[in-house]
Amino acid sequence: MKTILKIKLDNSFYFFLLLILLTGLFKEFTFIFVLLFFHELGHAMMGIILKWQVISITFYPYGGKTLFNKRENSKINEEILILLAGPISQIITYHILNIFFSYNYIYSYHLTILIFNLLPILTLDGGKLVNLLLNKIFNYLTSFYISIILSFLTLISLIIFCLFNYQNLNLFLLLIFLFFKIIKSIKDIKYAYQRFLLERYLYDFKFKKGKITKNIYAFYKECYHYIDFQDEKKYLNNYFCQNKNS
Amino acid sequence: MDPAVSKFLDKDKNKNKKEKNKKKNFLMSFFNKILVCIILVIICLIMMKTNSNFKEFVSEKIFKDNISFAYLNNLYNKYFGSILPSYKNSDTEVVFNEKLEYFEYNKYLDGYKLSVTTSYLVPIIESGIVVYIGNIDNYGESVIIEGIDGVDIWYSNLENISVKLYDYVNSGDYLGEVKGEDLYLVFEKNQEYLKFEDYIKD
Numbered sequence: 296m297k298t299i300l301k302i303k304l305d306n307s308f309y310f311f312l313l314l315i316l317l318t319g320l321f322k323e324f325t326f327i328f329v330l331l332f333f334h335e336l337g338h339a340m341m342g343i344i345l346k347w348q349v350i351s352i353t354f355y356p357y358g359g360k361t362l363f364n365k366r367e368n369s370k371i372n373e374e375i376l377i378l379l380a381g382p383i384s385q386i387i388t389y390h391i392l393n394i395f396f397s398y399n400y401i402y403s404y405h406l407t408i409l410i411f412n413l414l415p416i417l418t419l420d421g422g423k424l425v426n427l428l429l430n431k432i433f434n435y436l437t438s439f440y441i442s443i444i445l446s447f448l449t450l451i452s453l454i455i456f457c458l459f460n461y462q463n464l465n466l467f468l469l470l471i472f473l474f475f476k477i478i479k480s481i482k483d484i485k486y487a488y489q490r491f492l493l494e495r496y497l498y499d500f501k502f503k504k505g506k507i508t509k510n511i512y513a514f515y516k517e518c519y520h521y522i523d524f525q526d527e528k529k530y531l532n533n534y535f536c537q538n539k540n541s
Numbered sequence: 542m543d544p545a546v547s548k549f550l551d552k553d554k555n556k557n558k559k560e561k562n563k564k565k566n567f568l569m570s571f572f573n574k575i576l577v578c579i580i581l582v583i584i585c586l587i588m589m590k591t592n593s594n595f596k597e598f599v600s601e602k603i604f605k606d607n608i609s610f611a612y613l614n615n616l617y618n619k620y621f622g623s624i625l626p627s628y629k630n631s632d633t634e635v636v637f638n639e640k641l642e643y644f645e646y647n648k649y650l651d652g653y654k655l656s657v658t659t660s661y662l663v664p665i666i667e668s669g670i671v672v673y674i675g676n677i678d679n680y681g682e683s684v685i686i687e688g689i690d691g692v693d694i695w696y697s698n699l700e701n702i703s704v705k706l707y708d709y710v711n712s713g714d715y716l717g718e719v720k721g722e723d724l725y726l727v728f729e730k731n732q733e734y735l736k737f738e739d740y741i742k743d
Contacts (some may be wrong), residue, residue, distance in 0.1 A: 314624060318617060319670050320609025322707050357626065407626035421584050463622030 300339065301351040311356040323360040326392065326401050328354075330385055330408060335359035337384025338521075341377045367491040368500055371427050371517055376425070378420050382409060385524055388501075392433075414453075416446040425516070430516045435491060439484060446477055498533040559677050611669035611709070615689040639664045639713060643724070645735060650679060652695065652727030653737045661719040666694055668712040671704050680725050684716060692735065697725035 315324045335352050340362040342349050348364035363377075389405040413421035422442060427436035454470050457463060479528075491514070505519045511534065514520055520527045573595065589596045614731055617624060641664060643655040677683045680697035687693050694711035702717040728735035 314617075317608065317610070318614035318624060319608075319707065320614065320625060320709075323709075404626055411626070461622070464620075465622065465624060466626075475689060 296512060300349055303351055303353045305355045307354055308356055309355055314346055323400060323404070325406070326396075326398070327404050329355075330388060330405055331359050333388040334381045334385040334408075334412075335361050337380040338377055340384070341380035345373050345376065346378070347373075356465075357408070365499075367487060368494050368498075368516070371430055375424065375427055377502055378424050381420060382412065385409060386404065415442070415449055416473055416477070417442055417480060418446075422428075422446050434513045434515045436484070436488065443477065450474060450477070477478075492531060493535070496528065496535060547643040561589070580709060590614055607685060609691045610672075610674060611687045611689045614670075614689045614709075627656070641666060650727075651729075651734045652697075652725055655724045655726060656722055657719055657724050659719075659722065660700070662721060663696060663699065663716045663724060665710050665712050665714045665716050667692065668714075669694075671706055671708050671710060673705055674702060674704070680727075681720065683725075686710065691730060694729075694742070695727035696727070700725055 308525050315321065331354065335354070339349050339352060342361070342363055347369075350362040350364055353360045353362070360381070361381075365374075383407070385408070389401065392401055398399065412419055413424075415425045416422045417426065422445070425445060426442040429441055433436070441532075450473060452468060454467070458472060486500070495536055497515075501517045502517055504515075504517065505521065506515060507521045508514070510520065511522065522530045572616070577582070585599070589599060605620050614624075639662070641655075642661075643657050646653045646655045648654075665686065667686070667687045667690065671684060672687045673683075673685035677695070677697065680695070682699050682702070683697035684699060684702060685693055685695050685703040696716060697719040698720050700720045703715055704717075710716075726737070728737070728740050
């Protein structure tokens with residue numbers, strides 16, 4: 296399969312570069328960018344190994360985003376592997392950097408990026424990991440809502456901490472950005488769920504587990520369902536055709 | 542053919558046209574930007590010819606002054622907090638916190654010559670960013686540190702320099718050893734040399 300990797304810079308990144316240029320933090324920023332770059336490259340490489348299609352990598356001032364052409368019904372374990380590949384490759388690059396350079400601040404930047412990235416906020420790696428682990432126990436929508444509540448709690452507590460104890464404009468802007476990202480993901484969940492159902496109708500997935508449910512909104516990931524004494528595929532066929540007629 | 546299908550195919554044709562237009566638009570916008578830059582430069586040149594005050598302003602602010610990284614960084618940190626994610630671990634830092642000690646000072650070229658003990662360990666006077674490391678004529682091996690107050694301090698005649706280019710350093714940190722018994726200091730702000738008495742009051 297042909298994979299074209301596009302690397303983009305977000306518009307906010309250019310403003311940040313101007314700020315770096317004016318304040319002369321060249322060295323510090325290069326180390327941070329190298330750490331972020333290898334973090335995202337870790338996600339992308341793991342995706343290529345597992346034969347996922349990588350669309351693009353976008354860099355923001357304090358992080359990056361690797362976009363995959365993924366299916367909602369992809370295997371949970373594969374997604375967990377891709378999520379963990381980023382932090383692991385970041386740790387490896389930190390240790391390689393530590394051999395050649397002996398600055399104290401590399402360690403502090405590495406640690407702050409890593410800890411922030413593993414917070415349970417849905418758009419960050421940690422939040423996605425929590426969502427995937429919840430997917431193994433609860434159904435698709437319930438686990439999504441639990442992780443949304445968790446990420447809102449952590450985000451609001453962080454914003455309160457930022458307002459009273461640690462005044463920092465850049466951190467505050469970052470938290471506001473994450474807040475709007477979460478709101479967008481709540482708006483998009485109904486489309487994501489429709490896609491989740493449509494994929495099940497269009498492709499043949501082979502799952503080991505089976506479950507009996509009464510509601511179409513209580514589907515589990517990596518599980519086969521029976522509704523109203525019907526096969527899942529037949530029920531979904533009816534569901535999508537009814538929507539078409541009405 | 543089904544009308545819906547033909548409509549869809551027409552849409553696809555339009556897409557190709559749009560992509561071609563995109564390339565053209567990119568070139569056009571690029572040239573426009575260059576033209577705007579040229580217009581701005583020409584306007585500046587005309588203004589400089591007609592107005593002598595403006596000419597002075599440009600030559601002073603653009604050609605003579607340099608951006609004070611440390612000053613801007615300090616200002617940003619004061620009002621908005623640190624730019625980069627910071628987490629301080631004080632256990633691993635080198636402990637060296639001293640004040641400058643000397644017997645006497647005399648004028649030497651643009652700056653001052655301080656007589657100190659042999660191979661004296663020089664502390665940094667004002668925190669800032671290292672902007673130059675190298676040899677300067679008549680001064681020897683020197684380090685220039687741009688302070689957070691906008692004053693450049695040259696530390697000259699040094700050995701075993703411990704800092705590197707574009708490092709942020711704090712006042713009182715260890716800079717290096719003096720070669721022999723003389724330490725040369727120069728205080729400079731926007732190409733004007735400051736007096737030693739004005740800068741160090743104690």
